[in-house]
Amino acid sequence: MELTPILTIAAKEFRDRIRNRWVLAIALVFLVFSLVIAWFGGAQQGQVGFRSIEFTIASLVSLVIYLIPLIALLLGFDAVVGERERGSLGLLLALPITRLELLLGKYLGLALALTLSTCAGFGAVAVVLWKHLDAAGLYHYAGFMLSSVLLGLAFLSIAVLLSVLARERTRASGMAIAAWFFFVLVFDLVMLGLLVSTGGKVGGDSFAWLLMLNPTDVFRVLNVFSMEDVRTLYGLASVMPESLGNPLSMGSVMVVWIVAPLLIANWRFKP
Template identity: 70%
Template structure:
């Protein structure tokens, strides 16, 4: 494997997103939303202004679960199929580069752009709030940013996989929307529905493991479980065993969620 080929592709993808102001736009969206949530998140309860980092993170988690997967899917759905459709894929593959190097380059370049937007967008908010945060608060916020980056990479990896399988861009965009609906909206409803239908008598033990099958849920647990104030609010401690909620373990699950779609994409793209 030639590292130089991967960095050449990744560099082009990254600078493309910088130059067309994609990174700037996404970072701004994150900053504005995060600031609005931090200052006006409690408006429904009649309070305005920054309350606590725990409640801010809890609100941000709900936002990130909707927004980051969507942005990552939009970013990556045409990574390969777009090149194929414009006829440049054959040209790239006629060069001294393997298909795997091309795929990794695409992924790392796009992941770099998404990570840069996430860190700078939410990081700016941390700077604004830093005067009101203690070290523990900053640590929690840093964990939230890191897990947001991981969540973005999971959905980017899924998007790149779609872009290898799809026959054309329209097909790929349809699949991306379907994937977003499934993981962000439908999955939890199905799980909840199954629990209610069975009266909670079946699946109680495997329920926490089923949550690991949805990266959005893993992200939620990763952030909420570490916040003592919020955990009880979400009622999570009653359904999710503490041993399974270890951040390093959930982090590993997220990494597996990044690696697996990429591996499937690489396998499919070989042909």
């Protein structure tokens, strides 16, 4: 595996996203929604304005869980199948480049665009709110940004896998939307139904390990267990053992979610 073709393809993918202003648009979406949540998130309690970094992160977690997986899936679902439909995939593979190098190049270019837009949007919020944040608040907010990037990269890996498996672009888009519904909406409902139907017997460590099968839940745990106030707001402390609240452990699980779909995509990749 050579680095030059990977970086060449990654640079092209990134330039394409910059040229069509995709990065700017997503960064603005994150900025606007984050500022609205930070300032008006407590309006239902009769409070307007910044309350605390704990309350802000607890509110932003829900925003990220809905938006970032959808954006990542829409960004990467046609990475391979789009080339196949345009007839350029065979031409690319005829060049001195392996399938793994092609996959990694496309993934890295899209990942850089997604990471830049995420950091730009949420980073601008930190600049606006820096007067309200102390050193601990900045540390937790930086952790929130990093975990948001990891969540986006995990779903981007899933999108690339779906793009490899699909033979048509329309089918790939349908699979991407179905994946979003499953991981963001259906999975937690199934887990809740399992918890209720068993009378709480499926709980503790077993329930916690089941949550590791969903990257959005891993992201939620990463942020819930980072601060005591946020943990209380979400009420997961009663079902999640302290051993799985370690940020390094959850970060490692998220890395697995990033790497595993790419390995499967490389295994199934055919021209």
